[in-house]
Amino acid sequence: MELVCTLCGRTDEAAPDARTCPHCGVEGILDVVYDYDQVRRELTHVSLAANPERSMWRYLPLLPVSPDTPRPNLRLGWTPLYRADRYARAIGLRNVYVKDDGQNPTASLKDRASAVGVVKAVEAGATTIACSSTGNAGSSLAGNATAAGLRSVIFVPERAPQGKLAQLLLFGATVVMVKGDYEDAFRLSAEAIDRWGWYNRNAALNPYLVEGKKTVSLEIAEQLGWKAPDWVAVSVGDGCTVAGVGKGFVELHKLGLIDRVPRVLGVQAEGCAPLYRAFKEGVERFVPEPEETLADSIAVGVPRNPVKALRAVRGSNGEMVTVTDDEILAAMRTLGRNAGVLAEPAAAASFAGLAKAAATGLIRPEEVVVGIVTGNGLKDVRSSLRAAGEPIHIGPDLSELERALAARA
Ligand SMILES: *Cc1c(COP(=O)(O)O)cnc(C)c1O
Ligand SMILES: [Zn+2]
Secondary structure, three states: OEEEEOOOOOEEEOOOOOOOOOOOHHHOOEEEEOOHHHHHHHOOHHHHHOOOOOOHHHHHHHOOOOOOOOOOOOOOOOOOEEEOHHHHHHOOOOEEEEEEHHHOOOOEOHHHHHHHHHHHHHHOOOOEEEEEOOOHHHHHHHHHHHHOOOEEEEEEEOOOOHHHHHHHHHOOOEEEEEOOOHHHHHHHHHHHHHHHOOEEOOOOOOOOHHHHHHHHHHHHHHHOOOOOOOEEEEEOOOOHHHHHHHHHHHHHHHOOOOOOOOEEEEEEEOOEOHHHHHHHHOOOOOOOOOOOOOOHHHOOOOOOOHHHHHHHHHHOOOEEEEEOHHHHHHHHHHHHHHHOOOEOHHHHHHHHHHHHHHHHOOOOOOOEEEEEEOEEHHHHHHHHHHHHOOOOOOOOOHHHHHHHHHHHO
């Protein structure tokens, strides 16, 4: 395993506390590369079929952790992939699958990254691990850290939804709520990490976290019987998730485990879409934007992983779209009612993007599509209620109920 700089291409040894390229500074995001000949011998369709491990750790040869390091004692990954026919019809498609990553230990895809971060912190000999977070990176870090016996310090912006805040505090993190937006929380966390020498879980800067996130793609491919879908839709904030999703498929292709790479549909919120606009202009530089969307997990005005994110989408011959908050709320409803899966706003954004791509003809009806639920809807009950509509309000009276039901029919 080695680290390669995404800017200058220099290679470096993979120290457990590695961050960005020593030559390029914070913009020199590092990428983990493996000895793929070795991995090809260890990870095969046959070896995986015989592997009883029902978690993301079943892909250990393709993960940047030593098999001997203790791991958080939680069931990470191997989340369900549902075929969702009724949902598919509702958005005008025929073959849609829902990857429910809300079923991770702390109810978001971020658990995959935090678990790897915690293992690397242990390898680095750290006792405290820290990050800034719109909510899920922090709650997943807090949960995985405590399960592995580490302390965590989490910086969140004031707007973090209550469900995520409750998780952070219950998992025993030191929670620093920063007056300001995510960017302010990020900057303070970086200064504090420098000052106190904590292990840094900030997703773009720590090259190992994307490796955890990519396991969602490894699972999708395996759960589809090693037939790559035509499209995978994922929402985009900092860009680490989409980078991980893309890398997972590229590596499977390199290893000969799938015969093509699916197109990645990256979805941003209209009210905060710096990476979408950079994508459309064909550049790798973005212009910072205000964070104006209810999808708090992707409200990232200064994304930290633009290069990896944009290359993942472009490299897959993918596309990017934006969706409005109303479209996100509608997607939460459509998914809940037709598939029985609750998505938080940022997660529903990818499904709103699918619906839009289906409506504009970008995705053809017969194509095989996977949408990723990156976080569970119960994390943000206030937005879920906004999307949900009203219950029937009546007294304990059958005839009142009869009238109310008739009025609804
Ligand atoms: C973090 C997050 C995303 C986006 O991931 P980035 O790495 O920030 O692009 C999407 N959905 C949910 C629920 C998240 O928590
Ligand atoms: Zn470099």
